[in-house]
Amino acid sequence: MNAHRKQLISLAHPVYLSLLASVAAGIINTVWVARLGGPAVAAVAVATNTENVLLGIALVFGSGTTVLVAHARGARDPAAVRAAVRGGWALWAVVTPVVAMGGFLLREPLARLVLGGESGALPLAVGYFAVSLPGMTVFFAQNLVDGILKGAGDTKTSMRLALLANGLILVCDPWLIRLYGVQGAAASTVLCRSVALAVGLVALRRNALLRECAGTGPRPRTRAALRRTLRTGLPMAADFTVRQGGALVLVAIVARIGVPAVAAYSIAYKVMYVATMAFYAVRQAAAIHTAHLLGAGRREERAAIGREAVLVAGAVGLAAVAVLGVAAPWIMAAFGAGPAVAHDGVLFLRCIGPYLLLMACFIALGGVFEGSGGAPVLLRVTAVGTGLQPVLAYGLSGLGLPGVCLASALAMGVQCAAVLVLFRRARCQEETGVSSVRAG
Numbered sequence: 001m002n003a004h005r006k007q008l009i010s011l012a013h014p015v016y017l018s019l020l021a022s023v024a025a026g027i028i029n030t031v032w033v034a035r036l037g038g039p040a041v042a043a044v045a046v047a048t049n050t051e052n053v054l055l056g057i058a059l060v061f062g063s064g065t066t067v068l069v070a071h072a073r074g075a076r077d078p079a080a081v082r083a084a085v086r087g088g089w090a091l092w093a094v095v096t097p098v099v100a101m102g103g104f105l106l107r108e109p110l111a112r113l114v115l116g117g118e119s120g121a122l123p124l125a126v127g128y129f130a131v132s133l134p135g136m137t138v139f140f141a142q143n144l145v146d147g148i149l150k151g152a153g154d155t156k157t158s159m160r161l162a163l164l165a166n167g168l169i170l171v172c173d174p175w176l177i178r179l180y181g182v183q184g185a186a187a188s189t190v191l192c193r194s195v196a197l198a199v200g201l202v203a204l205r206r207n208a209l210l211r212e213c214a215g216t217g218p219r220p221r222t223r224a225a226l227r228r229t230l231r232t233g234l235p236m237a238a239d240f241t242v243r244q245g246g247a248l249v250l251v252a253i254v255a256r257i258g259v260p261a262v263a264a265y266s267i268a269y270k271v272m273y274v275a276t277m278a279f280y281a282v283r284q285a286a287a288i289h290t291a292h293l294l295g296a297g298r299r300e301e302r303a304a305i306g307r308e309a310v311l312v313a314g315a316v317g318l319a320a321v322a323v324l325g326v327a328a329p330w331i332m333a334a335f336g337a338g339p340a341v342a343h344d345g346v347l348f349l350r351c352i353g354p355y356l357l358l359m360a361c362f363i364a365l366g367g368v369f370e371g372s373g374g375a376p377v378l379l380r381v382t383a384v385g386t387g388l389q390p391v392l393a394y395g396l397s398g399l400g401l402p403g404v405c406l407a408s409a410l411a412m413g414v415q416c417a418a419v420l421v422l423f424r425r426a427r428c429q430e431e432t433g434v435s436s437v438r439a440g
Helices: 003-036 038-075 078-105 107-115 122-132 136-151 155-180 182-206 208-214 222-254 259-295 299-334 339-351 353-371 375-399 401-439
Strands: none
Touching (some): 003 182, 038 078, 038 107, 038 122, 038 136, 038 222, 038 259, 038 353, 078 122, 078 136, 078 208, 078 222, 136 155, 136 259, 155 182, 155 259, 222 259, 222 375, 222 401, 259 299, 259 339, 299 353, 299 401, 353 401, 375 401
16 A cells, blocks of 8 residues: 555544544434423534534644644654644633633623524523533643644544543433533533543643653744744634535525425535545645655655545545445435435435535645645635535526535536646646756
């Protein structure tokens, strides 16, 4: 097996398992909360969606630190490793109090804004926010610890921490929800994440690379380290946020087709997470591997990493398309969908294949851009494609869900074409640079 492919798979599979664990815990959490009634489910759903948005903020210091630590590790620069870790914690210390305290103080207006007015779910959502928003302190710290460990090349410990946190949630949820209702669900999440964070901090202290770098080199300047982390992580976080916003707009367009279409789209989109999370796992692996090799001065291998990342993600995408196409009727039946919803869901899952394949290639190749400092360029491509998708979907919505699938595939095709042009241009520049050095 190609060395780059082997390394990508080695880094990606623990990331994928940790993402799956998070989704599974969220589903089980919803099942337990559902016993409290519809308003409780609505309140938790609103809070969970809010947390997904806040994840974009966590990516600024989480992903930024991952790339900087991986780059410093490749360069064998202990001082740069220390600076990357210090910058991540400094940015966390600046951002977290604003989100946690500001969110707690504004919990009622926030719940009212998301729910759109008075409803039975409003006081429940406010109660959930009263626990979950201060708990963002733990969630953000968790993301930073994961980012540091991944940058150090240790994705397996990150996976174990995710399995620990979500395994504890599965155990504590029934007990705390029964005692405290919706707030018990929030308390369970924060408590279990706190346990995983404590274990993660111990893992940081025991990490061989971080221990080796702890007492070497000059003490890094906190302000400079913070700015570098912000510059590195902000485009990645913005990319995630733009894509999340585009998904919300697309839901509104699907709603024009009809209620069964919305229900089918919602179910199918959740099922697709199993595939898309694999693409993002490959993306993280590509970013870590690229940053590490660039730090070691092996810039010429960037193209090879890109090819292997696309091959790995493309193979996963092909498998997902085949499984979804064959198993679509059983998938919709497993969710208890009625005849109209099941019909639309099966149609959507069988039409979404081209989009999934193109998405696999784009997401995977994006990791090479992130690892080599090209995240701002990637963000512009994402913004153009995400803006184009709802426009095309609106125009093709007369064809029903197949029209939405076609629009998604066309928009993703534009993004793939753009990123390939940029990737080849960068490759030509690198080859020219290498030739010049050899000639010199």
